[in-house]
Amino acid sequence: xxxxxxxxxxxxxxxxxxxxxxxxxxxxxxxxxxxxxxxxxxxxxxxxxxxxxxxxxxxxxxxxxxxxxxxxxxxxxxxxxxxxxxxxxxxxxxxxxxxxxxxxxxxxxxxxxxxxxxxxxxxxxxxxxxxxxxxxxxxxxxxxxxxxxxxxxxxxxxxxxxxxxxxxxxxxxxxxxxxxxxxxxxxxxxxxxxxxxxxxxxxxxxxxxxxxxxxxxxxxxxxxxxxxxxxxxxxxxxxxxxxxxxxxxxxxxxxxxxxxxxxxxxxxxxxxxxxxxxxxxxxxxxxx
Amino acid sequence: xxxxxxxxxxxxxxxxxxxxxxxxxxxxxxxxxxxxxxxxxxxxxxxxxxxxxxxxxxxxxxxxxxxxxxxxxxxxxxxxxxxxxxxxxxxxxxxxxxxxxxxxxxxxxxxxxxxxxxxxxxxxxxxxxxxxxxxxxxxxxxxxxxxxxxxxxxxxxxxxxxxxxxxxxxxxxxxxxxxxxxxxxxxxxxxxxxxxxxxxxxxxxxxxxxxxxxxxxxxxxxxxxxxxxxxxxxxxxxxxxxxxxxxxxxxxxxxxxxxxxxxxxxxxxxxxxx
Numbered sequence: 333x334x335x336x337x338x339x340x341x342x343x344x345x346x347x348x349x350x351x352x353x354x355x356x357x358x359x360x361x362x363x364x365x366x367x368x369x370x371x372x373x374x375x376x377x378x379x380x381x382x383x384x385x386x387x388x389x390x391x392x393x394x395x396x397x398x399x400x401x402x403x404x405x406x407x408x409x410x411x412x413x414x415x416x417x418x419x420x421x422x423x424x425x426x427x428x429x430x431x432x433x434x435x436x437x438x439x440x441x442x443x444x445x446x447x448x449x450x451x452x453x454x455x456x457x458x459x460x461x462x463x464x465x466x467x468x469x470x471x472x473x474x475x476x477x478x479x480x481x482x483x484x485x486x487x488x489x490x491x492x493x494x495x496x497x498x499x500x501x502x503x504x505x506x507x508x509x510x511x512x513x514x515x516x517x518x519x520x521x522x523x524x525x526x527x528x529x530x531x532x533x534x535x536x537x538x539x540x541x542x543x544x545x546x547x548x549x550x551x552x553x554x555x556x557x558x559x560x561x562x563x564x565x566x567x568x569x570x571x572x573x574x575x576x577x578x579x580x581x582x583x584x585x586x587x588x589x590x591x592x593x594x595x596x597x598x599x600x601x602x603x604x605x606x607x608x609x610x611x612x613x614x615x616x617x618x619x620x
Numbered sequence: 621x622x623x624x625x626x627x628x629x630x631x632x633x634x635x636x637x638x639x640x641x642x643x644x645x646x647x648x649x650x651x652x653x654x655x656x657x658x659x660x661x662x663x664x665x666x667x668x669x670x671x672x673x674x675x676x677x678x679x680x681x682x683x684x685x686x687x688x689x690x691x692x693x694x695x696x697x698x699x700x701x702x703x704x705x706x707x708x709x710x711x712x713x714x715x716x717x718x719x720x721x722x723x724x725x726x727x728x729x730x731x732x733x734x735x736x737x738x739x740x741x742x743x744x745x746x747x748x749x750x751x752x753x754x755x756x757x758x759x760x761x762x763x764x765x766x767x768x769x770x771x772x773x774x775x776x777x778x779x780x781x782x783x784x785x786x787x788x789x790x791x792x793x794x795x796x797x798x799x800x801x802x803x804x805x806x807x808x809x810x811x812x813x814x815x816x817x818x819x820x821x822x823x824x825x826x827x828x829x830x831x832x833x834x835x836x837x838x839x840x841x842x843x844x845x846x847x848x849x850x851x852x853x854x855x856x857x858x859x860x861x862x863x864x865x866x867x868x869x870x871x872x873x874x875x876x877x878x879x880x881x882x883x884x885x886x887x888x889x890x891x892x893x894x
Contacts, residue, residue, distance in 0.1 A: 351709030354702035354773060355726050361770040362730045362738065368748065369741035418640055425637040428630075437641050442885055443878045444644045446824075448831040450851045451867045455647020457859060458654045465650060495647070498640065527627035556734025558834040559848075563855060573736045573834070580838055586744055593737040604732045 373590035391591040397575065401595070403486070404572040407561075408554035410490050412547050415497045420543065422498070423505035424535075428514065438506070444499040453563035456492050457483060460564075484566035492560040497550045504549070508542035509535070541610050548607035552600045572596055648871050655864035673861035674869075681850070681866050688847035691761060692829035695768030700822035702769070703776025704814070711784040731774045736834035742767045743838035759843050764836055768829040775828060776821035783817035820884050827874065 376382040391397055426438050459465050460482040467479040482488045512535055520530040536543075558573040565571065573596065579589035658670040706727050710720060730738070746757045757763030791813070795805040833848040840849050847870070854863045878885065 348709055348713035348715055350705045351713060351715065351723050354706035354777070355723050357702055358726050358730060358770055358773060361742075361766050362733075363726070365738070365741040365745040366733065368745045369737075372744050372748075421633045422637040422640045425634050429634070437637055438886060439879070439882055440641045440644050442882065443875050446827045446831075446874060446878050447648070447871065448848065448867075448874065450831070450833060450848050450855070451651060451871050452647050454851070454855055454859070454863065454867050455650040457855065458650040458864070459647065461859075495644070499644065527629040531629070552732075556736065558734075558736045558837075559852070563852065567856075573734065576736060576740060577837065580740065580743070586747075589740055590744065593740045596734060597737050600734055600737075601732065 369590050369593060373587060373594050375587060377585075377587050387587045387591045391588055391595075397592065397595075400570055400575055401572050403570075404555060407486055407489055407493070407571060408551050411493045411497065411554045412551045414490065414494045415501050415550050416543060416547055418494065419498050419501040419505060423502045423509055424531075426502070427506050427509035441499045441502050445503065449496060449559045450563065452495060453492055453560050456488070456495070456564055460488055460491070483564060484568040486565070486569045488564040488566075489561045489569055489571065492564040493554055493557055496557070496560055497553065500553075501546050501550055504546040505539065505542060508539050512538050545607045545610035548603045548610065552603035552607065555603065556596060556600050648868075648875075651864050651871065652868045655861055655868045657861060659861065673865035677862055677866055680845075681847075681862075684845050684847045684850040685870070687761075687844060688830055691764050691768060691846065692826050694765045695772055695829045696822045696826035698765070698769035699772040699776050699825045700818055703773045703821055703825075704780050704818050706773070706777045707781035707784050711781060711787075727777050728774050730771045734834070735771065735832060736837065738767065738771065739835045739838050742835075746839065758839055758841060761844055764839050764844065764846075767835055767839065768832070771832065771835055772825035772829050775824050776818070779821035779824060780814065780817045783814060787813065816884060820881065823877070823881065824885075827877070 373387055374383045374385070376384040376386065422437065422441070426434050426441070428434075457464070461467070462479040462481060462483075466482075467476070470476040471479060482491075516534050516538070517530040520534045521527075525533065556573060557571070558577065561569070561571040562574055562577070565574070567574075572592070576589050576592045576596070579585045579592060655673050656669055656671065658668045658672060706723070709715070710723060715723070742763065743758075746763045750756045750758065757766070787810075791809055792805050795809045796802070800808070831848060833852055836846050836849060840846055851863065851867065854860075
């Protein structure tokens, strides 16, 4: 009945069995449907009883799909780098300052995490549109002769995605940076290292596993993101998840959409696996 | 104390952070500003200040917000119960480490798969169910609730699990030492301490479900329409001031909820090591 080595008091076979219910629920809904779509990717489009590899031959043989996959990968890599560069100093400022404004920064970061992606994209449309705020200001100041066409480009997609992932990566980095003792920087300072060198050669290397782990997660979420690219890419700058949506909504081609979904799933799970291998921290990411 | 090793570089970092924070809120400010003008189409800058857009919001917006809230509430309720059970069992139960790893992997998986892929798989399965057994989970909302519940279980699991991991079990020792039974200890000591975490996990699940578009994208139809998708369709069709007004209302409502619960969310999100 004691709890000498951290073992709980209320402990018996009971709690163990409790896990079964949620695990079975997730398997029965999420697991079952996932298995079903993998099976559906092998079903012959003309004969529902027959299994075939034709769907794979058709989808993998189509150079257009690979082209979109490649441009999506490029967009995601840029998003990862920009998100890391923007988030790291913000996380550092929040982790190292116990002031009201550091708390306010954290408040904005947390509020942004729960803020609707559709609404954020709408705000960016208001900013980036040819008749939007940015162009109105640029034209009024004479900095540009014609309005910049940003919506419908990969640039707009990158901006929107980075805006979505900065709060998430920042929240991942804050506790990691808090766990690094500032005394280490002071020790480096005592040995004559200037401030930038303390951060570059002491703090950054110590936080690197967390930063890289978080970045793989950002890459995974970026590859799978639909909402933001669809709104800011305006149907012209297509990313891979939009291909899946088109197959379902426009072409009603379920077997092709299943194969494309599986391609995306494999890629994303690889990145997620890399992320958990690099960091033991397992806060679930926010999909979108 | 101990700040003498800091330098101008720290000032630069704080300045940079301030710019980033302003950019984080910028799109919401834009939405708010654009909602407060006259004319149907949102042109910047608005010529006259006007709240017309707020007074002419068509009923269908309130309807979809209501449907979304109902679906998300049901899903969050299911997820709260299941996520709490999972966290309780894994933290308190004597579970072999291999089984624990499998259980955790299963419980985390719904958020690791891209939501759009889950959306496709749920839809394909429900279509098959309808064609094969005539049970239409797409028209009665059950399909959406189950998908959203599965998707949000990991969030409750993480939040409640983190709270349980830092739970001071000597409190239970004390209660039982004073003669309370196991059930009594659970109901009068453990549960009250856990309740804020469960509610916060549920709130988190609700917000995530309410906002999620790709999971539901293929499961809505003429009978059931959800708010994020209605908003998405509205934006792709034509960006009007009414759309900005609706978005602003929902954004402000979410922000207020988050601000009220900020202290707790902070402790859960930043110090959680689930």
